[in-house]
Amino acid sequence: MFGSELYSTGKMTTLKLYNTKSRSKEEFKPIDHNNVRMYVCGPTVYDRAHIGNARPVVVFDVLFRVLKFHFGEKAVTYVRNITDVDDKIIARALQEGRSVENITSETIEWFQSDNRFLRTLQPTHEPQATDFISEMISMIKRLVDFGNAYVVSDGQVLFSVQSFPEYGNLSNQSPKDMIAGSRIDVDQQKKNPLDFVLWKPVKNSSTGWDSPWGFGRPGWHIECSAMTTAILGDSFDIHGGGIDLVFPHHENELAQSVCASKTKSFANFWLHNGFVNIEGEKMSKSLGNYLTVDDLRNQNMSGDVVRFILLSSHYRQPLDWTNRKVLEAFKIIERWQKIAKQTFLKDKSKIPANEIMAALFDDLNTPLAIAELHQLVKNQEYEKFVSSAHFLGLLLPELKKEHTAVDTRKEQAYTKLIKKLITDREIAREQKDYKKSDSIRIKLEDAGVIIKDTSTGTTWDIKSFFDPESLEEIQ
Numbered sequence: 001m002f003g004s005e006l007y008s009t010g011k012m013t014t015l016k017l018y019n020t021k022s023r024s025k026e027e028f029k030p031i032d033h034n035n036v037r038m039y040v041c042g043p044t045v046y047d048r049a050h051i052g053n054a055r056p057v058v059v060f061d062v063l064f065r066v067l068k069f070h071f072g073e074k075a076v077t078y079v080r081n082i083t084d085v086d087d088k089i090i091a092r093a094l095q096e097g098r099s100v101e102n103i104t105s106e107t108i109e110w111f112q113s114d115n116r117f118l119r120t121l122q123p124t125h126e127p128q129a130t131d132f133i134s135e136m137i138s139m140i141k142r143l144v145d146f147g148n149a150y151v152v153s154d155g156q157v158l159f160s161v162q163s164f165p166e167y168g169n170l171s172n173q174s175p176k177d178m179i180a181g182s183r184i185d186v187d188q189q190k191k192n193p194l195d196f197v198l199w200k201p202v203k204n205s206s207t208g209w210d211s212p213w214g215f216g217r218p219g220w221h222i223e224c225s226a227m228t229t230a231i232l233g234d235s236f237d238i239h240g241g242g243i244d245l246v247f248p249h250h251e252n253e254l255a256q257s258v259c260a261s262k263t264k265s266f267a268n269f270w271l272h273n274g275f276v277n278i279e280g281e282k283m284s285k286s287l288g289n290y291l292t293v294d295d296l297r298n299q300n301m302s303g304d305v306v307r308f309i310l311l312s313s314h315y316r317q318p319l320d321w322t323n324r325k326v327l328e329a330f331k332i333i334e335r336w337q338k339i340a341k342q343t344f345l346k347d348k349s350k351i352p353a354n355e356i357m358a359a360l361f362d363d364l365n366t367p368l369a370i371a372e373l374h375q376l377v378k379n380q381e382y383e384k385f386v387s388s389a390h391f392l393g394l395l396l397p398e399l400k401k402e403h404t405a406v407d408t409r410k411e412q413a414y415t416k417l418i419k420k421l422i423t424d425r426e427i428a429r430e431q432k433d434y435k436k437s438d439s440i441r442i443k444l445e446d447a448g449v450i451i452k453d454t455s456t457g458t459t460w461d462i463k464s465f466f467d468p469e470s471l472e473e474i475q
């Protein structure tokens with residue numbers, strides 16, 4: 001195993017994580033050492049991700065790396081979902097006169113491009129909610145059958161919180177606090193004001209599915225419950241997300257899943273990351289201090305700088321994004337990159353330094369890990385330093401340039417070029433010069449352009465990895 005050298009030192013055999021459920025740091029022991037399972041709530045895809053959205057992506061990426069290090073590369077299953085059905089998505093589609101699918105596929109592309117920029121590892125599974133509608137419907141059916149949910153007159157299905165006595169335990173609130181602390185719509189049909197929607201009827205929209213309760217769509221919480229059960233089973237090890245999800249989202253997910261599967265545990269560990277503020281203030285569009293990952297990229301900030309800042313605070317603390325931090329991070333990363341370029345790693349599988357892992361094993365103490373990186377530089381232990389930085393996803397060799405879809409003029413030029421190459425290929429085929437036509441197709445594919453020959457002609461699409469520069473070289 002990768003981390004076996006560490007065990008022999010006897011320094012660190014336990015991984016400790018703060019569990020929101022017990023409100024304490026606990027030793028992490030998986031249900032099955034050969035199949036450690038983690039689920040993290042992913043984005044609702046209707047807009048560009050801001051740095052508050054990027055934080056859990058990076059934090060749980062570090063945890064994914066730590067789990068793989070500890071339990072083995074293939075022993076960890078990490079699921080991060082994509083919520084592709086939601087009121088916000090539908091609202092934006094209507095507002096812009098576009099289809100829901102058009103909005104979601106574009107936003108998913110943006111999200112994946114941000115993730116590559118932030119150098120996160122690909123989760124094991126990235127399920128999209130709309131692929132699990134039948135699982136949601138059968139889970140809701142079970143909840144109705146078991147008396148944990150009820151159907152109201154207009155085809156709405158609600159979860160009955162009274163049917164689950166532990167409701168509120170995760171967020172450590174009494175039902176009275178929960179009612180006082182949240183914006184709950186007044187609804188005469190609800191038996192309890194905290195009851196929440198499992199299925200809602202759809203009237204003036206095409207985004208819906210047939211169900212035993214009529215045409216409609218699922219509530220947000222049931223989406224995650226259905227996906228965790230389908231992919232990870234009734235019980236699994238870690239459930240993560242931002243602190244804002246503890247209540248109501250995670251409280252509701254927990255209630256539904258425990259009631260529908262009649263298991264006790266659902267997720268054993270609940271991990272939550274803190275908020276991101278900007279210059280001490282809450283980030284909001286109306287304050288004009290809203291920063292998307294794409295904004296940062298357009299400010300010529302490297303993924304290393306963004307990742308470094310996101311890891312410079314402990315994940316459970318609020319993170320204050322300030323200009324000062326950005327300037328400092330620029331300087332540090334610049335210096336570190338020089339060292340990385342001059343350091344030759346003899347062995348590709350070099351393991352990170354013990355000090356770094358000790359920090360991470362203690363509830364992902366990334367600020368301490370960064371302090372240890374500084375120390376390694378100070379001690380001129382460059383190989384250990386670079387291996388450790390790589391482990392944290394920092395100072396890795398540069399990626400090829402990516403298509404960021406911002407400059408429409410450029411995009412038009414590429415479109416023209418792609419069309420020209422497709423025409424060249426068609427001419428070559430007509431002239432039976434298959435060598436040439438194949439080479440054009442292969443080069444287009446290498447550049448990230450997929451082409452499809454249909455009965456009405458050739459269509460094309462751009463893959464998530466699109467490298468316009470190599471396209472220019474084909475000419």
Ligand SMILES: [Zn+2]
Pocket residue numbers: 040041042224249253
């Ligand atoms: Zn969720």
